[in-house]
Amino acid sequence: MSSSDRIIFIGAGGLGLTAAFNLARKNPDLKIIVFSRETTVAYSQCGMPFVLDGKIPGFDNLILYNPEVFKDLGLDVRTGTGIASIDTDRKSVTTDKGEEVHYDKLVIGTGTVPFVPPIPGTGLRGVHRLINLDDGRSILKSISSSKNAVIIGGGPIGLETAPAFLDRGINLTIIERMPQLLPSSLDPDMAVLLEEYLISKGARVMTGKGVSSINGAERVESVTVDGETIPADMVLLSAGVRPNVELARKAGFEIGPAGGIVVDPYFRVKMNNLILDDVFAAGDCAEVISAITNKPMLCAVGSVANRQASYLTDQLLGKGAPYGPVICPTVCVVGDLHIGSVGLNSRACESMGIKPISFKATGNTRARYYPGGKKINIKLISDGERIVGGQVIGEEGVHGRINTLSLGIKKGITPIELADMETCYAPPVSPMIDPMTYAAEMLALRCARKK
């Protein structure tokens, strides 16, 4: 790419701003413009639930760098400016203020939009979502005077925020339409552990129940679910997110079966069945390919967006390597509980035509005589040949095991290979036999029996 080229980013999130930064550092001569609808950029979304629950002192702690840094790098970051349309013939974008700006290369990193259930009352005051800093600040403001709160949807963002209510003694009801919490990552028998934890902290959890309306004159006053009216001075919508693709769809770019923008391994979008070589999309708004099924899927996590930003940077510098299929390991922290998942859960297996064989084990995170050890629950899923998924829930040791599984699944390991994995041992940090290798051993037996 010639250094007089102009690169435009739509969205200054985990994908866009990171890639723009990388690019500016590697080639200071590039002209880079980053458009963001938001007024503040360069902060960590993912930290917001922990500001709300008081673990992190304030939202300012989440600011990763101030705008000075952009200037020093020669980055033109235009905050508070949304892009309203893309014109690929004119190679330009038009802002919501009507300004048309030419691009040589365009990167779409518009992230997600929260799913808003189609029920009355979602527009009432006191009904929140938690996507950007303004959302976070407004929740923090309301929460201090809240007595009764409702979280609609058992997705990770709402659940990570639940302790913010519970720790303040606010009556909290969590309502999820599916019969379990975290339906997109956990199996029901694992989700029940999270449910029990939340109940033990004082929450009321209603699963398998859909909210029919949010009620109130101007402000929310209650929520109706299953014929019952639950008082609520605050509602947090947490029914999952969808790729933010409206702009791309309007511009004519292909949207895939999973609902994200279709891209090739070099993040190039498709239009009329052709790959464009000057428009890219990545991060939460684009589809990825599953390393397990080789089919398109969504993986809206920051760690993937960040890694894609590195690949995309190289791509924009003309030395791109293909971005490969993903495993999508995730971990979410609800109070003291860490909930990890990787690969396919049982439901995902079935929807892919895979008959899942699984084993669930419970173990300890330390030698059983060593004080402070925690229970850890591990469920492994196989397609009969390889490990295709794992779920881990506990108060410590979750992150490391999910990462081990992430690597293992990527390398196509079998239950027997995982059972044979050597684990290190010292009483304060691990049991002699890791519960994960034990689960794998039992899973291998089950798989053998089903053959």
Added chain:
Amino acid sequence: MSSSDRIIFIGAGGLGLTAAFNLARKNPDLKIIVFSRETTVAYSQCGMPFVLDGKIPGFDNLILYNPEVFKDLGLDVRTGTGIASIDTDRKSVTTDKGEEVHYDKLVIGTGTVPFVPPIPGTGLRGVHRLINLDDGRSILKSISSSKNAVIIGGGPIGLETAPAFLDRGINLTIIERMPQLLPSSLDPDMAVLLEEYLISKGARVMTGKGVSSINGAERVESVTVDGETIPADMVLLSAGVRPNVELARKAGFEIGPAGGIVVDPYFRVKMNNLILDDVFAAGDCAEVISAITNKPMLCAVGSVANRQASYLTDQLLGKGAPYGPVICPTVCVVGDLHIGSVGLNSRACESMGIKPISFKATGNTRARYYPGGKKINIKLISDGERIVGGQVIGEEGVHGRINTLSLGIKKGITPIELADMETCYAPPVSPMIDPMTYAAEMLALRCARKK
């Protein structure tokens, strides 16, 4: 194996007792006799340093089960009875009390002996080693009145015990002949982190200095090192362990280049170049094959002994699978610091004719704005193609990363594959970019440059 066969175990440690237990459970008809020199068996050696430093209330907590359990299982465990010799012609062992006992199958699980440096004074009162419960109890007794202690040798057992001295305000000097602590697992630049930690806790650490004598009339009074006399009312020998092979050597079994009993993948010993099919050895006393170099090595860790016990059980039941080469991941806990290592360190590479290429990274265990995060230091070593070793030091997150490396190295991953590994992310448990994948990325660049 016919169920009237008699199986004899020499040694009731992590290998012997575990295998005997497994066997008795799986086939209650077997006649199993376990001989142990020690008076107490079925306790966790590995927990002893943490009883000494007060984390675990007492040694009784380390007892895993009481002798009743043996009886219930029909296990004949003869404590306080050493085996003095083995006669393969007569298929018998003779105890130190002169009793000859016939075997059909014999398992040698004699563990290790501590290396005692060839200097005067190692037999004085107040000079301890920490191998069995009696050692532990006698250290605990002395420590309460100790003012000046010396640990001779920078091996893991002594270092895990160092906080027991430091937390009590005892003057502690640690002396290691090699220029660094933990020479068999760490590189010098990683060992220095452990050294700094111990110094910050009040220890004096002398590396590259050999002790010339332990002095005293009946009890130890001082230690002479490098011309200096250091007062000492207590000495702990921690100069590493050696396979306990004297009995096997006397019986004519082959001892290998690494100093352990030579066994085939079914744990069968060798004699006059022939494999015996009724004598087995495993655990710390036997050699294993390195999964990296395919050469014999020692791996004296409990997790390996335990896994071998499972394989050996199947073997003795006549349905044995070959026990494969090992990676030998370890973790050792010194106060708040966790020190992990896996595969080859740089010195081991060089002694194997491998030119090590390495990269060391420092990162955080949590998002940098999340309170309580710890520094984590990661060194990765490659032979130019694959990852062959890793060392991780920090106050959390060490165990998980060592296990991930253990699996990765076993699967032969390259630095690029490790760099591309997807890691899960949540601010309270991990940074967005894992320092290990960052280290791998940098290592991949180094490897590419050296080509």
